[in-house]
Amino acid sequence: MTATVLLERLKTIAKVFLPDSRLNAFPPDFTIRRPILSLLRRRLDRGEACFLALYRWDSKTVHEQDPDSREDDRRLSAASRRQLAALAREQFGAGELIGMDQFGAQDYAVLVSAPHDPDESFVPAALFRRLELLRHAFEGGTATVLPEAAERRQLTGTYVPVSAASWGNRADAAEVLKETFDFALALATGAVTPQVIEARRQLDEILAEGRISVLAQPIMNLRSGDVYGWEILTRGPAASVFHMPDELFRFAGQSKLLSKLEFIVVRHALDEIASRRICEPVFLNVTPVTLAHPLFMAHLEQCLERHPALSARQIVLEITERHEIHDLAGMSEILGRFREKGYRFAIDDAGSGYSSLQWIGELTPELIKIDRSVIQFVDRFKVKESLLRAIVTAAGEMSCEVVAEGVEREEEADVLFRLDVGMGQGYYFARPNPLMHEHERGIFEEMKERIQIRRGLVAS
Numbered sequence: 001m002t003a004t005v006l007l008e009r010l011k012t013i014a015k016v017f018l019p020d021s022r023l024n025a026f027p028p029d030f031t032i033r034r035p036i037l038s039l040l041r042r043r044l045d046r047g048e049a050c051f052l053a054l055y056r057w058d059s060k061t062v063h064e065q066d067p068d069s070r071e072d073d074r075r076l077s078a079a080s081r082r083q084l085a086a087l088a089r090e091q092f093g094a095g096e097l098i099g100m101d102q103f104g105a106q107d108y109a110v111l112v113s114a115p116h117d118p119d120e121s122f123v124p125a126a127l128f129r130r131l132e133l134l135r136h137a138f139e140g141g142t143a144t145v146l147p148e149a150a151e152r153r154q155l156t157g158t159y160v161p162v163s164a165a166s167w168g169n170r171a172d173a174a175e176v177l178k179e180t181f182d183f184a185l186a187l188a189t190g191a192v193t194p195q196v197i198e199a200r201r202q203l204d205e206i207l208a209e210g211r212i213s214v215l216a217q218p219i220m221n222l223r224s225g226d227v228y229g230w231e232i233l234t235r236g237p238a239a240s241v242f243h244m245p246d247e248l249f250r251f252a253g254q255s256k257l258l259s260k261l262e263f264i265v266v267r268h269a270l271d272e273i274a275s276r277r278i279c280e281p282v283f284l285n286v287t288p289v290t291l292a293h294p295l296f297m298a299h300l301e302q303c304l305e306r307h308p309a310l311s312a313r314q315i316v317l318e319i320t321e322r323h324e325i326h327d328l329a330g331m332s333e334i335l336g337r338f339r340e341k342g343y344r345f346a347i348d349d350a351g352s353g354y355s356s357l358q359w360i361g362e363l364t365p366e367l368i369k370i371d372r373s374v375i376q377f378v379d380r381f382k383v384k385e386s387l388l389r390a391i392v393t394a395a396g397e398m399s400c401e402v403v404a405e406g407v408e409r410e411e412e413a414d415v416l417f418r419l420d421v422g423m424g425q426g427y428y429f430a431r432p433n434p435l436m437h438e439h440e441r442g443i444f445e446e447m448k449e450r451i452q453i454r455r456g457l458v459a460s
Contacts, residue, residue, distance in 0.1 A: 036099040037173040040111060040162070043098055044173070048113040050098065050162035052177075053131045054184035055084065055138060057106035057153040076146055076153070077106065083141045084108055091134045096127075103181055106153070110134070111162070111177075128159050128244040136376070158188040160241045187247065190254050200255050203242060207260055211237050214269050215432040218444065219283065219403055219425045222416055222455065225448030227441070228423050229281035229316070232269040233432050253287075262290040263299050274307035276435040283316045283346060288325045291317070291334055297341070312342035316367060319359075320348040328362045335363060346403070350374075350391060360394070368395050372406020372426070379411040385419075392419055410454070417455045 043050050057076065081102065088100055088110050098111035114127055135157035142155075162180045183195040206212065216230040234249075236242030242251065252261040266284060273282050290296055304310050317338065325331050335345055346367035347359050360368060370391055378384040388404075395402045404416050407426030416424055429447055 034174070036101050036111065037177065039098050040177060041173040043113040044162070044176075050111060050113045051127060051131075052160055052162055052180045052184055053110040053112070053134070054158045054160075054181065054188055055108045055110070055135060056104075056156050056158070056185075056188050058156055059153055072146075072148065072152070073105065076142070077102070079145045080106070080108060080138070080142050083145065084110065084138055087134055087137045087141060091130055091137070104185075107185065109181055109184075128246075131159050132157060132246075136373070156188055157246075158184045159244065159247065160184045160187065183241075187241075187251060199241065199251065202240070203251060203255060203257065206236060206242060207257065207264060210264060210268070212261070212264050212268055214265065214272055214435075216272075216282075216435045217425060217432040218430050219423050220429045220447070220451065222413075222421060222424050222451060225451035225455075227280060227444055229283060230273075230278065230435065231283040231318070231425065232265075232273075232285070234265050234285075249287075258287060259290045259293050259296070262286060263296070266300065267303055270303045270307060270310060272435050274310055276437050277309065278435060279314075279438075281314055281316050281344075283318050285318045285320065285348065288319060288331060291319065291331070291338075297338065300343075301341075313344070316344045316346050318346045318348040318369065319363070319365075325359070328358070332363055348405075360398070360400075364398065365400060367401045367403060369403045369405050369425075370421075375404050375406045375412055375416075375426070376408070377412070378415050379409075385415060388415070388421070389419055392421055413451075414454060414457075 040050065057080070081100075084100055088097055092112055096112050096114065098113055100108065100110050102108050110131070112127060112131070135155060139155040160180060160183055163176055179195070182193065183199075185191070186193045186196045187199075213235045215233045215235060217233060218227045219229045219231060220226070221228040234245045236244075236248045242248040249258065249261065252258045266286075269282070269284060286296075300312075300315075304312065319325075338345070344366040345363065346369050347363065347365045348369045349371040350360065350368050368391065370388065374384055374388055374391075378388055392402055401422050403423040403425055404412075404421050405425050407413055407416065407424045407428045409428060413424060413428055430444070
């Protein structure tokens with residue numbers, strides 16, 4: 001036995017005597033205890049809502065398991081554990097972070113909790129958003145450390161609640177954790193399991209009962225400081241696996257229910273917009289499969305007929321680059337038919353993938369929404385600023401408006417002012433909230449003043 005191996009074994013033995021709280025990040029396997037189970041058990045006993053985030057490095061291509069690729073995977077695993085342990089502790093405090101563990105070759109789980117608060121229905125939304133920010137930081141950090149290994153893989157994130165019902169039946173903590181991880185893995189991979197079948201039943205019930213709600217996030221005019229329009233965001237039932245839109249829409253797509261879901265969202269959104277007497281443009285996310293549905297235009301028209309104060313010109317349909325379009329020419333024809341009725345279009349997530357320029361060139365959108373991956377820390381990376389400047393220049397030549405998404409810091413907003421980006425959206429300006437009547441919008445006056453001041457400072 002070498003001295004190095006002996007030292008590692010001694011370190012592992014020494015960890016047996018550490019408290020669970022010191023072993024919450026990828027602890028060694030002990031025969032006598034699993035610290036992460038003890039930590040989870042305590043949170044569940046206190047009635048806290050617990051959630052599991054599964055971060056999974058999926059292979060972009062099928063590759064042979066040659067010695068070099070296996071070594072790359074080992075290095076990726078080690079780097080991922082280090083990155084995730086550090087970043088999770090930055091994103092979540094000790095009162096929220098339960099622990100982290102690795103369940104498969106490239107499957108990493110982060111367990112977090114929120115104190116029980118029956119009056120707070122948006123705790124999952126806030127937590128899920130931070131888990132998604134953690135995913136972006138984890139992916140970027142690991143790719144920086146190991147670009148050659150991360151190049152072959154892409155990171156997915158799936159977020160599910162730990163089964164409180166199972167815990168209420170006094171199931172073993174190990175069983176509850178395994179049940180939760182298995183469900184997250186099935187959702188991430190599209191596998192059909194008893195849990196997925198039950199989730200499909202729940203989704204059918206949610207859609208049948210219309211238990212879908214909508215929020216709105218303002219899109220700010222960065223030249224005047226006024227609210228330009230509103231992006232409509234979807235939420236499923238609170239504290240369910242379908243609360244956040246990523247899981248809701250992904251599972252609906254896997255279950256062949258995507259168009260049914262989007263028809264319901266459009267109806268709910270336009271009902272809310274009409275009841276609040278919203279007169280600014282409203283942005284509705286629509287996937288290409290729904291846009292091509294033979295009944296979608298008729299559905300939109302029926303919704304507008306119910307609300308004469310609304311018009312097609314007020315509606316901007318967002319098409320995300322994350323959903324593939326196999327026939328751009330055919331989709332362009334479909335967009336033309338909608339445009340004849342007065343609808344406008346935005347390309348969402350521009351800059352997030354290789355096909356952005358082709359989409360923009362062939363679909364000729366009225367607006368381009370620049371992905372948050374370009375905007376995040378744009379003040380620190382010259383290549384991001386160059387990409388942003390190129391998109392703004394191209395949009396100007398095509399007479400497209402530009403919206404910068406995911407603006408979270410003042411420094412990012414200052415770059416937008418300097419490059420004369422027309423509109424911005426993100427937590428720096430306002431969080432998603434229920435739609436507001438016009439007389440409730442006094443909260444935006446302070447932001448309007450801040451935009452005008454910052455723009456003046458940058459311009460000078």
